[in-house]
Amino acid sequence: MNFLQRLRHIQRKNNSLLCIGLDTVPTKVPESLYRWENPQYEFNRRIIDATKDLVCAYKLNIAFYESVGEHGWYTVHQTLARIPEEIITIGDGKRGDISSSAEHQAHSLCYDWEFSATTVSPYMGKDSIEPFIRRKDQCAFVVALTSNPGAKDFQYLTVKGKPLYARVVETARKWNTRGNIGLVVGATRPKELQHIRKLAPAMPILIPGIGAQKGNLEASVRYGCDARGELAIINIGRGIIYSSTGDDFAEKARVLAMNYRDQINTYREKHYR
Amino acid sequence: MNFLQRLRHIQRKNNSLLCIGLDTVPTKVPESLYRWENPQYEFNRRIIDATKDLVCAYKLNIAFYESVGEHGWYTVHQTLARIPEEIITIGDGKRGDISSSAEHQAHSLCYDWEFSATTVSPYMGKDSIEPFIRRKDQCAFVVALTSNPGAKDFQYLTVKGKPLYARVVETARKWNTRGNIGLVVGATRPKELQHIRKLAPAMPILIPGIGAQKGNLEASVRYGCDARGELAIINIGRGIIYSSTGDDFAEKARVLAMNYRDQINTYREKHYR
Numbered sequence: 158m159n160f161l162q163r164l165r166h167i168q169r170k171n172n173s174l175l176c177i178g179l180d181t182v183p184t185k186v187p188e189s190l191y192r193w194e195n196p197q198y199e200f201n202r203r204i205i206d207a208t209k210d211l212v213c214a215y216k217l218n219i220a221f222y223e224s225v226g227e228h229g230w231y232t233v234h235q236t237l238a239r240i241p242e243e244i245i246t247i248g249d250g251k252r253g254d255i256s257s258s259a260e261h262q263a264h265s266l267c268y269d270w271e272f273s274a275t276t277v278s279p280y281m282g283k284d285s286i287e288p289f290i291r292r293k294d295q296c297a298f299v300v301a302l303t304s305n306p307g308a309k310d311f312q313y314l315t316v317k318g319k320p321l322y323a324r325v326v327e328t329a330r331k332w333n334t335r336g337n338i339g340l341v342v343g344a345t346r347p348k349e350l351q352h353i354r355k356l357a358p359a360m361p362i363l364i365p366g367i368g369a370q371k372g373n374l375e376a377s378v379r380y381g382c383d384a385r386g387e388l389a390i391i392n393i394g395r396g397i398i399y400s401s402t403g404d405d406f407a408e409k410a411r412v413l414a415m416n417y418r419d420q421i422n423t424y425r426e427k428h429y430r
Numbered sequence: 431m432n433f434l435q436r437l438r439h440i441q442r443k444n445n446s447l448l449c450i451g452l453d454t455v456p457t458k459v460p461e462s463l464y465r466w467e468n469p470q471y472e473f474n475r476r477i478i479d480a481t482k483d484l485v486c487a488y489k490l491n492i493a494f495y496e497s498v499g500e501h502g503w504y505t506v507h508q509t510l511a512r513i514p515e516e517i518i519t520i521g522d523g524k525r526g527d528i529s530s531s532a533e534h535q536a537h538s539l540c541y542d543w544e545f546s547a548t549t550v551s552p553y554m555g556k557d558s559i560e561p562f563i564r565r566k567d568q569c570a571f572v573v574a575l576t577s578n579p580g581a582k583d584f585q586y587l588t589v590k591g592k593p594l595y596a597r598v599v600e601t602a603r604k605w606n607t608r609g610n611i612g613l614v615v616g617a618t619r620p621k622e623l624q625h626i627r628k629l630a631p632a633m634p635i636l637i638p639g640i641g642a643q644k645g646n647l648e649a650s651v652r653y654g655c656d657a658r659g660e661l662a663i664i665n666i667g668r669g670i671i672y673s674s675t676g677d678d679f680a681e682k683a684r685v686l687a688m689n690y691r692d693q694i695n696t697y698r699e700k701h702y703r
Binding site for chain 2: 253328370
């Protein structure tokens with residue numbers, strides 16, 4: 158299966174566009190996990206076991222694993238091994254570099270850890286992301302428009318009468334000859350998301366920014382999906398995984414994940430029926 | 431000392447603008463190193479010991495260490511511990527992300543490994559690089575213009591009559607209120623380097639692309655330096671470290687590093703005397 162087939166398959170099977178962001182900070186896991194050899198992994202394991210029938214994807218921001226040192230590398234491996242094979246795994250590192258450097262970046266993410274998808278920064282152009290899209294079953298999500306204040310610094314600059322982010326989207330679409338490039342668009346920018354979905358009707362869009370960053374969930378579903386009400390991947394991290402500081406954290410996360418999935422599906426029915 | 435003082439100090443002390451790129455691929459180190467516990471570190475150690483009086487900086491592209499797995503993290507620590515304190519160390523990862531993700535990225539590079547400098551991608555704007563410039567003795571080099579073919583995809587787009595890379599330079603200069611932001615400009619683009627140096631007369635410029643990528647050394651010195659013939663950091667990686675596949679690799683690297691340093695100084699004398 159190519160990446161789009163994999164994504165549609167799991168979105169249909171679990172009836173879910175929800176992606177849970179496993180941005181697990183070791184100091185934030187419940188104290189009762191400290192007796193485990195690797196509390197960061199134990200936290201992830203319980204969240205995965207409690208939610209794997211409710212999601213289409215899990216996203217790991219690599220920075221949260223790198224920053225704990227050498228064990229972090231192994232924790233990524235362990236965590237990925239726990240995720241059922243058909244669920245999409247996204248290695249979020251905003252990578253991209255020149256020639257052999259990009260090759261080495263991609264080696265870690267696509268071949269060693271073997272994430273089903275990665276995130277890449279567009280600034281250095283096509284050859285900087287090429288090693289991330291060699292395999293048809295893997296996808297590189299190009300950062301198009303972000304939810305942070307700094308998005309204004311460059312992403313909205315006007316290039317030939319259009320904002321730069323639109324140029325990035327059009328260019329990524331041209332690069333997408335193997336159907337395995339996606340886009341990252343922050344949930345705090347619904348009008349622009351609508352614009353981007355029109356420019357790229359058939360590309361998957363990863364939408365972070367719901368929850369802690371207060372993005373708009375209804376607009377993310379309405380404007381982020383393709384014509385069939387699919388291919389939007391709506392990421393929620395802190396808003397789900399840190400719902401309780403007690404031993405019931407995984408159960409609480411399940412309740413929240415179910416609420417989000419159902420809310421997303423209510424919006425899908427409203428806008429795509 | 432702030433970063434600029436540190437840089438000028440070592441450039442004067444070692445009379446060198448040369449930076450050696452320790453982009454060490456474990457499979458490319460001489461076979462005789464295989465008997466060491468960590469051949470990648472052993473290779474770095476010998477290169478450092480053979481060249482530390484000839485350089486102003488060492489640059490480690492993080493991808494080359496990540497890609498070997500969990501030991502890579504430790505190899506970075508070991509390598510940094512071997513480099514004399516006054517020499518600048520650059521953690522080249524093209525990082526930058528949103529809020530807590532950028533905090534975690536910077537934690538690894540600036541506080542855990544404690545590189546004196548990092549490289550960051552501009553696309554996500556100021557807050558995405560803010561955690562990398564908290565300390566005045568550390569510098570973030572913003573990727574402005576790269577040496578690869580993909581530079582043409584976005585970096586040369588026209589924004590208000592100027593190329594995007596010039597806008598990135600002007601914006602980075604505005605952000606540089608603490609004097610600890612630099613720029614990355616590929617050595618294959620001498621005309622643009624001249625333009626960028628005019629836009630940012632007092633910022634350090636990291637110039638990769640000499641050697642394997644066939645950048646122009648004389649132009650890099652002539653246009654990359656500030657008015658005193660300093661603040662250009664000229665990176666050469668494969669062109670120095672892989673000069674021999676035998677046991678004499680460190681001696682050969684020393685000869686090449688000396689040649690490059692002297693050649694650079696010849697050009698400095700020609701253009702800055």
